[in-house]
Amino acid sequence: xxxxxxxxxxxxxxxxxxxxxxxxxxxxxxxxxxxxxxxxxxxxxxxxxxxxxxxxxxxxxxxxxxxxxxxxxxxxxxxxxxxxxxxxxxxxxxxxxxxxxxxxxxxxxxxx
Amino acid sequence: xxxxxxxxxxxxxxxxxxxxxxxxxxxxxxxxxxxxxxxxxxxxxxxxxxxxxxxxxxxxxxxxxxxxxxxxxxxxxxxxxxxxxxxxxxxxxxxxxxxxxxxxxxxx
Numbered sequence: 001x002x003x004x005x006x007x008x009x010x011x012x013x014x015x016x017x018x019x020x021x022x023x024x025x026x027x028x029x030x031x032x033x034x035x036x037x038x039x040x041x042x043x044x045x046x047x048x049x050x051x052x053x054x055x056x057x058x059x060x061x062x063x064x065x066x067x068x069x070x071x072x073x074x075x076x077x078x079x080x081x082x083x084x085x086x087x088x089x090x091x092x093x094x095x096x097x098x099x100x101x102x103x104x105x106x107x108x109x110x111x112x
Numbered sequence: 113x114x115x116x117x118x119x120x121x122x123x124x125x126x127x128x129x130x131x132x133x134x135x136x137x138x139x140x141x142x143x144x145x146x147x148x149x150x151x152x153x154x155x156x157x158x159x160x161x162x163x164x165x166x167x168x169x170x171x172x173x174x175x176x177x178x179x180x181x182x183x184x185x186x187x188x189x190x191x192x193x194x195x196x197x198x199x200x201x202x203x204x205x206x207x208x209x210x211x212x213x214x215x216x217x218x219x220x
Contacts, residue, residue: 033208037153043198043210056207088153098143098202103155 002026004104006091012110018079021107025072025093031055032074033101034066037088046089049074050097078109086111115139118199118211125218131186133214135199138180142205146173146184147198149213155198158184189218 005024013019025032034046045058049068066076072093078085088108092101117136125131135144146158159166159173161182166173170189175182186193199211 035208042212043200045207045209048207058207090153090155092155092157100145100157100160102157103147106153108153 004091004093004102006089006104006107008107009105010108010110012112013081014112015081015083017081018077019081019109020075020077021089021091021109023074023076023091023093023104025074025091026102029093029095029102030072031094031097031099032068032072033092034074034076035090035092036060037090037106038086043090046076048097055097081111083111085109114212115209116199116201116211118214120214121212122215123217125189125216127190127218127220129189129218131189131193131216131218133184133197133199133216135182135184135211136180137199137201137209139201139209140204141201143202144175144182145200145202145208146182147200149196149198151195158197186216191218191220194218
């Protein structure tokens with residue numbers, strides 16, 4: 001069974017640009033969560049989707065958005081990139097909410 | 113004060129030692145997770161607990177809901193256990209909050 005797949009693995013952008021990251025969950029998993037990890041703030045919750053609906057949202061500005069498609073694949077978008085957005089972005093999936101999560105390897109985003 | 117506190121921040125042990133990592137939280141939760149992160153970033157979910165105790169191989173996790181405290185124990189530690197261990201809580205009906213992590217180094 002394939003694991004959680006995140007693309008791309010690495011990305012370099014400049015300030016002011018926008019970026020879209022993709023996450024394909026484990027087959028059958030309907031819950032997808034996104035997290036940001038930085039050396040200074042550690043892991044922080046971005047949002048959670050279940051059956052195409054955003055269930056929960058973390059304390060991030062509106063520049064961070066996401067969506068989930070009918071096949072459970074999810075994307076997150078960050079607009080008007082700032083230097084502080086440089087981070088490892090992790091996606092995790094589970095069968096339903098509040099179940100053990102399976103993490104992808106992450107997308108490492110660097111902002112120049 | 114962080115809502116999820118872990119101790120210690122760093123831990124060095126000799127191979128074979130018994131290890132304990134602690135997690136205290138100050139919010140109401142529906143579940144607590146222990147995660148393992150190896151260098152390079154990959155995260156593995158070790159346990160999800162809402163009460164009592166769970167065991168998987170050499171790993172044991174316990175939670176005391178009344179005291180808002182959880183412990184992760186590693187018996188007969190091995191160098192391959194070297195990683196960052198992260199405590200995370202699912203806040204009741206809401207999002208996930210994370211501890212800062214415990215960096216464990218097991219020396220042969």
